[in-house]
Amino acid sequence: MENTCHFRYKYFLYTHLCLFLLVFLPQLSLSQKWDGVIVTQADYQALRAIKNELIDFKGFLRSWNDSGYGACSGRWAGIKCVKGQVIAIQLPWKGLGGRISEKIGQLQALRKISLHDNVIGGTVPLSLGFLHNLRGVYLFNNQLSGSIPPSIGNCPVLQTLDVSNNFLIGRIPPSLANSTRLYRLNMSLNSLVGSIPVGLTQSPSLIFLALQHNNLSGSIPDSWGRKGNNSYHLQFLTLDHNRISGTIPVSLSKLALLQEISFSHNQLSGAIPNEIGTLSRLQKLDFSNNNFKGSIPSSFSNFTSLVSLNLEGNRLDNQIPEVFDGLSNLSVLNLKNNQFIGPIPASIGNISRINQLDLAQNNFSGEIPASLVRLANLTYFNVSYNNLSGSVPSSLAKKFNSSSFVGNLQLCGYSISTPCPSPPPAILPAQTPEAPKRHGRKLSTKDIILIAAGVLLLVLLLLCFILLCCLMKKRSASKEMDGKTATRSVSGKDAKTGAVAGPEVESGGEMGGKLVHFDGPFVFTADDLLCATAEIMGKSSYGTAYKATLEDGNQVAVKRLREKTTKGQREFETEAAALGKIRHPNLLALRAYYLGPKGEKLLVFDYMPKGSLASYLHARGPETTVDWPTRMKITIGVARGLNHLHTQEDIIHGNLTSSNILLDEQTNAHIADFGLSRLMTTAANTNVIATAGTLGYRAPELSKLKNANTKTDVYSLGVIILELLTGKSPGEPMNGMDLPQWVASIVKEEWTNEVFDLELMRDAQTTGDELLNTLKLALHCVDPTPAARPEAEQVVQQLEEIKPELAAAPADDGTKVPPTTE
Numbered sequence: 001m002e003n004t005c006h007f008r009y010k011y012f013l014y015t016h017l018c019l020f021l022l023v024f025l026p027q028l029s030l031s032q033k034w035d036g037v038i039v040t041q042a043d044y045q046a047l048r049a050i051k052n053e054l055i056d057f058k059g060f061l062r063s064w065n066d067s068g069y070g071a072c073s074g075r076w077a078g079i080k081c082v083k084g085q086v087i088a089i090q091l092p093w094k095g096l097g098g099r100i101s102e103k104i105g106q107l108q109a110l111r112k113i114s115l116h117d118n119v120i121g122g123t124v125p126l127s128l129g130f131l132h133n134l135r136g137v138y139l140f141n142n143q144l145s146g147s148i149p150p151s152i153g154n155c156p157v158l159q160t161l162d163v164s165n166n167f168l169i170g171r172i173p174p175s176l177a178n179s180t181r182l183y184r185l186n187m188s189l190n191s192l193v194g195s196i197p198v199g200l201t202q203s204p205s206l207i208f209l210a211l212q213h214n215n216l217s218g219s220i221p222d223s224w225g226r227k228g229n230n231s232y233h234l235q236f237l238t239l240d241h242n243r244i245s246g247t248i249p250v251s252l253s254k255l256a257l258l259q260e261i262s263f264s265h266n267q268l269s270g271a272i273p274n275e276i277g278t279l280s281r282l283q284k285l286d287f288s289n290n291n292f293k294g295s296i297p298s299s300f301s302n303f304t305s306l307v308s309l310n311l312e313g314n315r316l317d318n319q320i321p322e323v324f325d326g327l328s329n330l331s332v333l334n335l336k337n338n339q340f341i342g343p344i345p346a347s348i349g350n351i352s353r354i355n356q357l358d359l360a361q362n363n364f365s366g367e368i369p370a371s372l373v374r375l376a377n378l379t380y381f382n383v384s385y386n387n388l389s390g391s392v393p394s395s396l397a398k399k400f401n402s403s404s405f406v407g408n409l410q411l412c413g414y415s416i417s418t419p420c421p422s423p424p425p426a427i428l429p430a431q432t433p434e435a436p437k438r439h440g441r442k443l444s445t446k447d448i449i450l451i452a453a454g455v456l457l458l459v460l461l462l463l464c465f466i467l468l469c470c471l472m473k474k475r476s477a478s479k480e481m482d483g484k485t486a487t488r489s490v491s492g493k494d495a496k497t498g499a500v501a502g503p504e505v506e507s508g509g510e511m512g513g514k515l516v517h518f519d520g521p522f523v524f525t526a527d528d529l530l531c532a533t534a535e536i537m538g539k540s541s542y543g544t545a546y547k548a549t550l551e552d553g554n555q556v557a558v559k560r561l562r563e564k565t566t567k568g569q570r571e572f573e574t575e576a577a578a579l580g581k582i583r584h585p586n587l588l589a590l591r592a593y594y595l596g597p598k599g600e601k602l603l604v605f606d607y608m609p610k611g612s613l614a615s616y617l618h619a620r621g622p623e624t625t626v627d628w629p630t631r632m633k634i635t636i637g638v639a640r641g642l643n644h645l646h647t648q649e650d651i652i653h654g655n656l657t658s659s660n661i662l663l664d665e666q667t668n669a670h671i672a673d674f675g676l677s678r679l680m681t682t683a684a685n686t687n688v689i690a691t692a693g694t695l696g697y698r699a700p701e702l703s704k705l706k707n708a709n710t711k712t713d714v715y716s717l718g719v720i721i722l723e724l725l726t727g728k729s730p731g732e733p734m735n736g737m738d739l740p741q742w743v744a745s746i747v748k749e750e751w752t753n754e755v756f757d758l759e760l761m762r763d764a765q766t767t768g769d770e771l772l773n774t775l776k777l778a779l780h781c782v783d784p785t786p787a788a789r790p791e792a793e794q795v796v797q798q799l800e801e802i803k804p805e806l807a808a809a810p811a812d813d814g815t816k817v818p819p820t821t822e
Ligand SMILES: *[C@@H]1O[C@H](CO)[C@@H](O)[C@H](O)[C@H]1NC(C)=O
Pocket: 062, 063, 064, 065, 066
């Protein structure tokens, strides 16, 4: 994905450069005559027709109003002219619907038409073929249907045609090859059929050819590069996700400038031709999920620029060639799910940039080469399901979890359950990183005094500890375990039964604290927790949250509560035990707590890889969209979680915001930070409440009321739904209004469509009712009168009525706990 974005970014630079040359330079020379030029009658009529057939949901075309005098004065949005003739129409991301008028063919001087990222339907106008000056056509991300008119091949100076991500059908017009300036052709993500026109393979100008995600069939023509002429420019060739069959044409190797080939998810077969290895500029090669047979050509070691090689899911066999010395730039190597045999070449350890190495599901045998330990940047490694033997190098075993190694009957040393016959003693000291380092130098008097003091302190501590132990033995019958036994007893099913009989307790441990587990998927001891590598995720009024990576690679979220704000130990433990029992798919589960010897308190929760809803929604790249079904799933999740809190647990959240809603891998919502006030002293809580009810989410009556209640929670829920609908952050006031006021003001003016996030307008034709009904519900939740607001339970019901599929499929837990069989 990153590659694609990067790619798109590069391409934008490219077009902007071209745009500058095409549009700006001619204007410079005409700048004196610029003002007051009247648009020609033909162009004026064409523009009127275009406006009539487009649907202007957001009023961007309101400026196309006067009798034509203004069209070329720069006042008409998106129109550029030269000498009274329109040369460019640029209205991307304007929420435009309707269709493109055939009258566009009257704009004889038109060079560029850019209407991408709208919701325009209808067909690609035939009359584009009349435009002899047309250079750029950008219609991607719309809802165009029908086939691509062959007449478009009549545009002699066409440079870019991007109609990707529409609903286009039919064949690729062979006439396109007649446009000898065409350098970017993107028809990806449509439903095109038929085969790739031979003419395109001989284009002297094409640089980008993107036909991925269509329904193309036939074989790839073996006619690349012009006969007797070496000037072919193709750099990016993406044909993945089609139904293309046949073999890889040898003539591809003539395209010396190729940087990227993607043929994945097709039905290609045969051997990979050795000649491909001559493509010395190739950076990305993806042949995955086809039917290729035979071995990796030895010429692949000549790929000096190659960064990513993906051959996953084929029937390639034989050994991998040992000589990989040319592949110094390779960072991704995926050979998963083939039939490779023989040893894993030790020379892979010399490709220092490798960060992903997937060799799973093959027939590799022998040991994992020790040279792989040198790959410092390795972040993904998988050799599972092979025929490997011997012991896993310990640094690999530590870095990657057992699922990277399973399925090799004779492989050992990668998990507790696969010990090697005679464990290498070198592993043992590594488990006590705190061990003091010995220095060979002589001791000074100062050192001796310090050591003596230390010894004395130790003796005192030991005495205290023994005393404490005696006291505890008398008081409680709870059994004490050392770290190791605790490790086993809290694992998997044991933990489940543990939850019934009361939480698992581990006391002692190297650090002298107490760890209490509730049921959950993870196995760790107090020492594991305290030695985990942690990075700060955020701070709140309750304390600081960390992402902690345990020794076994599992991740948990740890909240360190602010000191001196929590209740006394016994009360704290009672309340924490109650919170630890709360389990709901949309509530962040408390898995354990730790009480340190100095009174520090840690709470351990599931780690949510997608972070908070706030960052998911507001801190994403411009290319990442969050579609309506995902937003709806988050909405219902939050509503269900809140309903559970209100009705089953009798808990008021009090500070529900998009920063407190966390998202798991499947983007299920988990409400965090509920019930924490129960762990705090009254004084600390007054403080928190004074600052809580984060601005923008806080019900208006809270300025007078002291305590939050279910209705103030529902208000916050309403704000979150509005946030999801509008894509706007409630923290930032709009024209002095908060988000609910702003939405209400627009709905009152009957510009309802204006409130929705532009991204959601894309599918507005299918989801329009859902959007409107959810908007109504959200406005109901933020009603200024508390009594008028629904309860969370009714919100859940109404959401399920709006989107009945949701009622049928409640979100899954997202944790690895096996279902109970009782
Ligand atoms: C046309 O629209 C522009 C911009 O919206 C506005 O400033 C102008 O007053 C309008 N002119 C007429 C004649 O309506």
